[in-house]
Amino acid sequence: xxxxNDELVAKLQAEVAHLKDENQKLKANNRRWMRIAGTDxxxxxxxxxxxxxxxxxxxxxxxxxxxxxxxxxxxxxxNLGEIxxxxxxxxxDDIVKEVARFLAENIDEGEKVVHIDGANFVLIIPDADPSRxxxxxxxxxxxxxxxxxxxxxxxxxxxxxxxxxxxxPTEEGEVNLxxxxxxxxxxxxxxxxxxxxxxxxxxxxxxxVNF
Numbered sequence: 114x115x116x117x118n119d120e121l122v123a124k125l126q127a128e129v130a131h132l133k134d135e136n137q138k139l140k141a142n143n144r145r146w147m148r149i150a151g152t153d154x155x156x157x158x159x160x161x162x163x164x165x166x167x168x169x170x171x172x173x174x175x176x177x178x179x180x181x182x183x184x185x186x187x188x189x190x191x192n193l194g195e196i197x198x199x200x201x202x203x204x205x206d207d208i209v210k211e212v213a214r215f216l217a218e219n220i221d222e223g224e225k226v227v228h229i230d231g232a233n234f235v236l237i238i239p240d241a242d243p244s245r246x247x248x249x250x251x252x253x254x255x256x257x258x259x260x261x262x263x264x265x266x267x268x269x270x271x272x273x274x275x276x277x278x279x280x281x282p283t284e285e286g287e288v289n290l291x292x293x294x295x296x297x298x299x300x301x302x303x304x305x306x307x308x309x310x311x312x313x314x315x316x317x318x319x320x321x322v323n324f
Contacts, residue, residue, distance in 0.1 A: 153228040155206060156213035164227040164235060169297060170290045172225075172237050177282045182322065184241030184279040186250045187301035189232045191272045191313035200265040208232070208271065211262040219256055221249075235301065243279040243318060250275040250316035258314075272314035276304025281322040296324045 151163030159168060169185070176183035190196075190212055197205040209232050216226045216234055225237040238249055254273050261268040278300045280293070300319045308317035 156210055156228045158213050158217070158226060158228040158234075160227065161229045164229065165294050165298070168225050168227065168237060169294050172239060173280070173288065173290060173293055173297075176239070176280070177284070177288060179240070180282050181240040182242040182245075182279050182281055184238040184243070184246030184249070184277070185297060185301055186236045186238065186246060186253070186275050186277050186316070187229070187305045188234055188236070188250075188253065188273050188275040189305060189309075191274055191309070193232050196264060196269070196271075200267075204265045205232075207264045208262060208269075211264070212271075212273075215257065215260060215262070216253075219253060233305070241279055242281075243277070243320070243322060246277050246279045247316060247318050250277045250318075254314070254316065274305060274308040274313045275316040276301050276306070276308055277316050277318035278304060279318075279322055280324060283323075293324065300324070 151159055151167070153160040172183045175181075190208055193205055193208060196208055200207070209228075212232070212234060213226075213228060216236065220226055220236065221238075223239045227235045227237070229235050236249070236253070238246055241249065254275060257271060257273045260270075262271055263269075278297060280297065300321070304317045304319045308315055311317065
């Protein structure tokens with residue numbers, strides 16, 4: 114009798130292990146399809162693939178057609194490492210999701226917000242010269258300072274570092290969209306890094322508009 118029970122337990126354990134493995138495969142497959150579809154699985158926002166292949170190229174092309182600037186702000190919460198230490202990885206994920214919610218609630222008409230990677234987000238601002246792009250970054254910074262973000266069941270305050278880039282229009286025939294998108298990303302990452310190196314809780318704007 115004991116031997117039969119042991120065999121039954123072993124079979125049940127094997128079935129549970131199999132189901133867990135299938136569940137992990139299903140989750141991985143779902144994440145893969147969400148990436149292909151252009152959606153970030155953690156935040157539900159458009160992802161980097163969609164940003165670089167659709168959203169930003171469209172914004173650049175439209176700005177050129179209308180003879181307008183197009184601006185972008187790359188931002189990230191400060192001191193996420195400390196939050197991870199205090200609340201664990203789940204707490205860090207909470208902050209990323211909360212920042213996504215905050216941005217979705219604070220975008221203006223025509224703007225697009227994207228979750229690029231990690232804790233980095235990008236806001237696309239149509240018809241935004243350097244001055245307007247800088248003002249939007251300062252508005253977001255101020256609103257974040259006055260907001261509370263849920264983390265592990267607690268309400269926490271955070272600050273944002275922001276990199277600001279604006280591009281002037283060029284003749285449609287002169288622009289290489291892929292190269293321009295790549296330049297945007299390089300400049301955004303450099304500007305965000307500069308804001309962090311300056312202590313965070315501030316924007317840093319790239320002065321170059323012709324690229």
